[in-house]
Amino acid sequence: MAKHVSVSRRIFIFFNYIFLGATAFICILPMINVLAVSLSSSSAAAAGYVKLWPVDFTLDSYKYALSKPEFVRAFIVSLKRVALGYVINILLCILVAYPLSKSKKTFKWRDFYAWFFIITMLFNGGLIPTYMVVRYLGLRDNILALILPGAVPVYFMILLMNFFRELPQEIEEAAYIDGAGYWTSLWKIYIPLSKPALATVTLFIVVGHWNSWFDGLIYMNSMENYPLQSYLQTTVIGVDFNRASLSNLASLAEVSDRTFKAAQVFVGSLPILIVYPFLQPFFIKGLVLGSVKG
Amino acid sequence: MINNKRLRELPLHLMLLPGVLCTLVFSYVPMAGIVMAFQKFVPVKGIFKSEFVGLENFKYMLSLPNIYSVLWNTVFIAVMKIIAGMVFPIIFALLLNEVANDFFKRSVQTIIYLPFFLSWVILGGILIDILSPSSGIVNQFLSYLGIEPIYFLGDSKWFPFTLIISDTWKNFGYNTVIYLAALTGIDPTLYEAAIVDGAGRWKQTLHVTIPGIMSIVILMAVLSLGNVLNAGFEQVYNLYSPQVYSTGDIIDTLVYRIGLVDTQFSLATAIGLFKSIVSFGLIVLSNRLANKYAGYRVF
Numbered sequence: 001m002a003k004h005v006s007v008s009r010r011i012f013i014f015f016n017y018i019f020l021g022a023t024a025f026i027c028i029l030p031m032i033n034v035l036a037v038s039l040s041s042s043s044a045a046a047a048g049y050v051k052l053w054p055v056d057f058t059l060d061s062y063k064y065a066l067s068k069p070e071f072v073r074a075f076i077v078s079l080k081r082v083a084l085g086y087v088i089n090i091l092l093c094i095l096v097a098y099p100l101s102k103s104k105k106t107f108k109w110r111d112f113y114a115w116f117f118i119i120t121m122l123f124n125g126g127l128i129p130t131y132m133v134v135r136y137l138g139l140r141d142n143i144l145a146l147i148l149p150g151a152v153p154v155y156f157m158i159l160l161m162n163f164f165r166e167l168p169q170e171i172e173e174a175a176y177i178d179g180a181g182y183w184t185s186l187w188k189i190y191i192p193l194s195k196p197a198l199a200t201v202t203l204f205i206v207v208g209h210w211n212s213w214f215d216g217l218i219y220m221n222s223m224e225n226y227p228l229q230s231y232l233q234t235t236v237i238g239v240d241f242n243r244a245s246l247s248n249l250a251s252l253a254e255v256s257d258r259t260f261k262a263a264q265v266f267v268g269s270l271p272i273l274i275v276y277p278f279l280q281p282f283f284i285k286g287l288v289l290g291s292v293k294g
Numbered sequence: 295m296i297n298n299k300r301l302r303e304l305p306l307h308l309m310l311l312p313g314v315l316c317t318l319v320f321s322y323v324p325m326a327g328i329v330m331a332f333q334k335f336v337p338v339k340g341i342f343k344s345e346f347v348g349l350e351n352f353k354y355m356l357s358l359p360n361i362y363s364v365l366w367n368t369v370f371i372a373v374m375k376i377i378a379g380m381v382f383p384i385i386f387a388l389l390l391n392e393v394a395n396d397f398f399k400r401s402v403q404t405i406i407y408l409p410f411f412l413s414w415v416i417l418g419g420i421l422i423d424i425l426s427p428s429s430g431i432v433n434q435f436l437s438y439l440g441i442e443p444i445y446f447l448g449d450s451k452w453f454p455f456t457l458i459i460s461d462t463w464k465n466f467g468y469n470t471v472i473y474l475a476a477l478t479g480i481d482p483t484l485y486e487a488a489i490v491d492g493a494g495r496w497k498q499t500l501h502v503t504i505p506g507i508m509s510i511v512i513l514m515a516v517l518s519l520g521n522v523l524n525a526g527f528e529q530v531y532n533l534y535s536p537q538v539y540s541t542g543d544i545i546d547t548l549v550y551r552i553g554l555v556d557t558q559f560s561l562a563t564a565i566g567l568f569k570s571i572v573s574f575g576l577i578v579l580s581n582r583l584a585n586k587y588a589g590y591r592v593f
Binding site for chain 2: 009012013016017019020021023024027028029030031033034037045046047048051092095096098099102106107108109113116117120122123124125126127128129130131132133134137148149150151152181182183186207210211212213214218229232233236237258261262264265268269272273276277280
């Protein structure tokens with residue numbers, strides 16, 4: 001179909017592309033600037049010469065960051081947290097979503113349990129009582145303090161429950177006649193059929209664990225147990241002189257504070273930047289799944 | 295048969311058990327811990343032996359000199375974020391919807407919601423660097439235009455707007471995707487009918503596109519009512535400093551400082567409880583409204 005395109009439409013399209021492109025550029029500009037700073041020499045960065053491209057290219061700040069045992073240790077704590085947290089979260093998410101996806105007719109207690117979980121989304125004890133519970137259970141300085149309080153991700157559980165509900169009931173009924181119980185049916189039918197939904201939930205859980213920092217800050221007494229984001233919070237954002245050991249100050253003079261901080265920020269976001277382009281379609285699907293369908 | 299049915303339900307209970315236990319311990323026990331708000335809680339005595347003081351903590355909360363400015367800051371920052379977080383994504387989604395080139399469209403989407411996936415620690419580190427009055431790129435650009443350097447994070451006049459703009463930066467890509475999904479969901483035959491009726495592009499937008507996304511716009515607006523007291527703890531905590539407490543301190547940061555820094559556990563719990571109750575009321579109200587006007591149900 002040949003379409004006539006009016007002049008005003010052409011002008012609109014032209015400016016529309018310019019506006020959208022410019023906005024996208026402004027959104028990414030801060031990241032590019034900080035990346036350029038992290039790759040520049042400390043004198044150029046301190047003098048404010050660095051714009052969008054490194055000046056006097058050097059990897060010194062990265063070498064310095066990676067040579068700090070605290071930084072590497074925090075990175076490893078984060079990896080542990082993501083792995084363990086993911087396994088527990090996804091397991092509990094599935095084990096709760098499946099029974100709740102049953103109708104009230106098949107599972108009499110369904111509504112009771114559903115409300116039991118929904119209420120926690122509407123109301124919670126708040127920061128201090130939750131902190132006290134973790135403290136009295138002796139979980140401080142234990143990695144479980146970062147995982148158990150949010151062990152059931154209720155929002156994603158609802159998302160998965162809705163996905164389970166949409167699956168055709170006939171398959172399970174047929175399996176039941178063949179002697180398959182709920183465990184078999186969950187394992188052999190529901191999980192394989194829900195791969196797209198599980199992939200989306202997986203990504204959000206992993207990113208969530210990687211990005212969490214506040215729980216590490218309050219539940220870990222010793223900095224050795226900080227995950228990377230909590231570590232960066234104290235070293236890059238809040239300069240806490242009580243905790244920074246004085247021996248570092250000498251080497252800080254060589255690598256300027258600014259380039260070093262920029263390098264750490266960049267390493268802290270690297271895992272997300274690496275997986276981001278591949279996972280983006282899943283994220284979009286998840287966002288739409290979660291918000292439009294509810 | 296009835297016995298059989300109950301037996302058949304047993305595995306479902308077993309599946310729920312670990313999740314129920316975790317939720318009981320880490321969500322319901324803290325709810326019981328709210329009693330602290332009505333006590334003069336001392337950690338050594340524990341929750342059962344601490345002295346009961348009734349509403350004393352709430353009275354004390356209202357006598358705090360900064361409580362009203364903190365309340366105002368919270369509501370102001372949160373409401374401005376909600377407004378900016380709706381207007382900008384809707385406009386952006388409408389414009390993006392007009393783009394025919396699929397590659398350009400996808401690239402723009404990918405870029406604009408990258409900040410959504412980075413933590414406020416990372417974004418805070420980036421913002422502190424680019425907004426620095428001496429060497430930050432933003433103030434360099436302003437001085438190039440002949441504008442005096444602005445201390446975005448240290449000047450209490452600018453601080454709330456820095457929060458609102460940087461929050462929009464982090465989140466507008468995410469919201470754009472939601473509105474874009476609603477836009478692509480509009481029945482194409484409506485456009486064809488409009489063209490037959492002689493509607494140009496502008497009329498099509500006005501009479502087909504905008505009514506087509508109106509229900510989701512209303513839904514998002516109503517649901518955001520529950521966030522009126524959520525001004526964004528993670529963001530404020532990473533960006534604020536004592537110089538900007540007068541305009542940037544919010545309920546959540548106040549609770550954190552009173553509770554975990556000054557260890558006045560009961561007072562902090564009382565302030566937190568006050569916020570939880572108001573928020574709970576707002577969420578229930580917003581869900582009622584959403585159900586009434588958009589037929590929305592949470593589950």
